[in-house]
Amino acid sequence: MSAQLVHTIAGVREAVARLRGAGKTIGLVPTMGALHAGHGRLIETARAECGAVAVSVFVNPIQFDRADDYERYPRTLATDASFAEARGADLVFAPEIAEMYPRSQRTYVDVEALTQHLCGQFRPGHFRGVATVVAKLLDIVQPDRAYFGQKDAQQLAVIRRMVADLNLPVEIVGVPTVREADGLALSSRNQHLSAEERAVAPSLYQSLQATEAAIASGERNPERAKQAALAVLAAEPRIRVEYFEIVDPDELQPVTEIAGPVLIAAAAWLGATRLIDNLAVEVPE
Numbered sequence: 001m002s003a004q005l006v007h008t009i010a011g012v013r014e015a016v017a018r019l020r021g022a023g024k025t026i027g028l029v030p031t032m033g034a035l036h037a038g039h040g041r042l043i044e045t046a047r048a049e050c051g052a053v054a055v056s057v058f059v060n061p062i063q064f065d066r067a068d069d070y071e072r073y074p075r076t077l078a079t080d081a082s083f084a085e086a087r088g089a090d091l092v093f094a095p096e097i098a099e100m101y102p103r104s105q106r107t108y109v110d111v112e113a114l115t116q117h118l119c120g121q122f123r124p125g126h127f128r129g130v131a132t133v134v135a136k137l138l139d140i141v142q143p144d145r146a147y148f149g150q151k152d153a154q155q156l157a158v159i160r161r162m163v164a165d166l167n168l169p170v171e172i173v174g175v176p177t178v179r180e181a182d183g184l185a186l187s188s189r190n191q192h193l194s195a196e197e198r199a200v201a202p203s204l205y206q207s208l209q210a211t212e213a214a215i216a217s218g219e220r221n222p223e224r225a226k227q228a229a230l231a232v233l234a235a236e237p238r239i240r241v242e243y244f245e246i247v248d249p250d251e252l253q254p255v256t257e258i259a260g261p262v263l264i265a266a267a268a269w270l271g272a273t274r275l276i277d278n279l280a281v282e283v284p285e
Helices: 009-021 037-049 067-072 077-086 126-141 153-165 188-192 195-200 203-216 222-234
Strands: 004-006 026-031 052-057 091-093 145-149 171-175 239-247 262-270 273-281
Touching: 004 009, 009 026, 009 052, 009 091, 009 126, 026 037, 026 126, 037 052, 037 077, 037 145, 037 171, 052 077, 052 126, 077 091, 126 145, 126 153, 145 153, 153 171, 153 262, 188 273, 203 222, 203 239, 203 262, 203 273, 222 239, 222 262
Parallel strands: 004 091, 026 052, 026 145, 052 091, 145 171
Antiparallel strands: 239 262, 262 273
16 A cells, blocks of 8 residues: 655644554654655654554754755655655655744744753754654654654654653654664765765764773773774864763763763764764663
């Protein structure tokens, strides 16, 4: 059966109601399109766990802190719809901006504290935009489960907290990061990398691994644990580090001692392309 493509809130609510009427649980995969194997893993996971799968494709203007980034974000709806259908989606919801924001938005969802560090420090308003559009999508579709990639670890933590704080009746499912053979985390923005930039992009993941190795060997001082990573990145002059932090995985606050599970998170620029990546690390007993 082909996936149904709908563009209106009324249309997606009607389609979901039919699926629920058939006794199916609903899984939602929110995306901004330009779908790749990382999104494919989200859709496939939802397909395995839910009776029906809805994929939203919406380039959300209120989460972009730079107009040029918004303008050049890839928009490939026809390809995305086919991609989602091939991986088991029943429904693709692709609204226009006027459908999601018919008037000036006056109401926003702002998750405090969790958005102060990491990407939040460098992208003002980004997570307010993310939390707001996800809250809208969860209300529109009302899924039983919603699926997000662990590559965007801060986004995942923010959405988990929003859902808990607002008592939203949905289970948030984090899905492991999908990587290229050389370790580069899949991202829609990778297509903006030149051949030379793509060749050095895996250094970001290698830096995370270097810190993970330092922690595994017994280093408990976060500043010392980061030194091996910063050395990896310093060896490649094309890479401009935006941040490299070791934080609590739930509250996303920097730790002064590595005494439990931590999240190693980094962002870097290669030319005009911003890359992010992270590793969750369990501290050995």
